Amino acid sequence: MSKNPCAIIGIGQTQHKSRRWDVSLGGLVREAASRALEDARLTWADVDAVVLGKAPDLFEGVMKPELYLTDALGAAGKPMFRVHTAGSVGGTTGIVAAHLVETGIHRTVLAVAYQKQSEGNAQFALGSGKGASLGAGGAFAPYMRSYIHRTGAPLDVGPMVAVKDRQNALKNPYAHLKLADISLEKVKASQMMWDPIRYLESCPSSDGACAVVLTDEAGGLAAAADGRPPAWVLASAVRSEPSSFPGRDAVWSAGAADCAADVYRQAGITRPREQIDCAELYVPFSWYEPMWLEAHHIVGHGEGWKLTERGDTALGGAFPVNMSGGVLSTNPIGASGLLRFAEAALQVRGMAGEHQVDGARVALAQAYGASAQYFSMWLVGSSPDPFA
């Protein structure tokens, strides 16, 4: 199955904070989209279609936000798509936009994802408006306990991830949490929220948006000729599985493995750990770093925590993970997936500033959602054929 090349030529994101009460909902998405267009040296008129992603409508109480935000995104009279795959939605939004270019349906597509958590309450929304909401941490705690049990991972690994990601966030001007004095001791002394997850091992609630401009081969080559390196989409895949069924393994899930296998196959990757330079994984709770390294077969089962413990996943390590500071530092839920996808693209464009991985040529991004049952991944490269 052949597809047209797709290049990422523009990336924008908001300043992420607990409360962006200085802007309207439209103003929030506009801030990210304007920055992405500016980065791409394009105008609103150059955009052929807009793809919008966000988590459930109960978060802000705006139904059909794609209609409400049409003006803010300059989308009047253009195709406008809404994507909704729970927490993985930001990633899937990028993938749907890439498909529109790869299939030749549109030349230039704007992908935007957002969440304005301060307008509602995530625990309320995740509990379907009822009392005794488990929250995301409550829903995932049994999975993390099972992971720790089956791999024998030392209990310090979770806190290590929490420290590492917050240290990376100090290098990212857009990140929400800036915990300059973060330490293993502080993380371990913070309140146990959903055993084994402590307060400082959990993501914040953020207001924020992310936007990405994707275009065809000619657009990508033109940007490159102008001295603005694009990121090329090498592969992308989405998978989902039911939240519960007999025999489901929610730790090393079939959906996660299938999604990764599809991405590696499309890109011709056989040794992901060696052939990929860095990864942005959706880690809202600390233990998900080693869990996703294993579930997506970047390393073997039981090997993920060893990477973390050795410091390999630190910026400057052998396999950096969440250079941006990750979901643990910035979590506008609907945008969190696209932020991962955008950071991977920034890395291979060499435009990640202080959190740049030296010489990154191939980067992986992943997002997941709901009961760890929706997966989306893309692999981007500094050239369309980095393994040739």
Add this chain to the structure above:
Amino acid sequence: MTTYVESTVRFPYKRSLGPVIGQFMTGLTEARLLGIRADDRVIVPPVEWDPETGEQLAHEFVEVGPAGTVRSWCWVEKPTTQHPLDRPFAFALIELDGASTGFLHAVDAGRREAMTTGMRVVPRWRTERRGHITDVEAFVPGDQPLPVERAEPAGEPVTMMTYDAEVHYLTPVTENETRVGQAAAEGRFLGLRCPRCARLYVGGKNDCPICAVALTPQDEVDLPQRGTITNYVIITPVQYPGQTETEPFARVHVLLDGVDVVLMFQPVVDLANDDVRPGVRVSAVWTPPDGTGRRALAGWRPTGEPDVDDPALVNRIH
């Protein structure tokens, strides 16, 4: 016959208004209606971006109205609690004098026959105004502005509003769910066994998710009321409107004896949070019959038997 469960979800959402709608809402506190200039048009309520080109509009506000002309309307015969008036009224698109666009608001015309396209209307302002669209209680037929009881203006610009959302759901209950519910009312757990793969399900599933085969009353199995905790979570509750919990509470996964069924996130009875662990033997606790003789599962209570010593239990999540 299909039966339904009714439920209502409510939440007081916040809205940060931004520089343009904030200005409009501030105008309302002063009993003024504002639009924004976009080339030769005046858009009401004002918008931040040109609806045709997407370009940002300069913040050139224009006072419009107060009178206007009804361009389109529909009659609301039976208002709900969420409607702006508690008696029959019209929703109308009102072109305020000086505006180029229709402004959606309520017209308190008394009866449907009083409504006509092209009729003139004026706003009836509330005395207490807070920077909300309901500061105009409704428009009323007429051409002459009503006297406004001037309350104190807000003083400071309006930047936020709350939006009390309420959604009423009617959820259909399937036959299997009804039968499982009836069994629970009698203090029984009903399972459904797939006729093809023999997997056992709880909760009144309609189909086997593995085989895509319909499950029918013929597939019903009575499940045991004893089991073992396999995994758990202690939840530190975050407060939100509608939250019922104030203290950390436990939810446990229970693997029922002799079958391959895990009940997820179950409440516990007479088991302290510190004592929750994989391996604890538990049995179901049912509430006493209510006025209609129906019981409900209250949770799971330790039986006092020795713990099950199986390190792999913790992996039994589904």
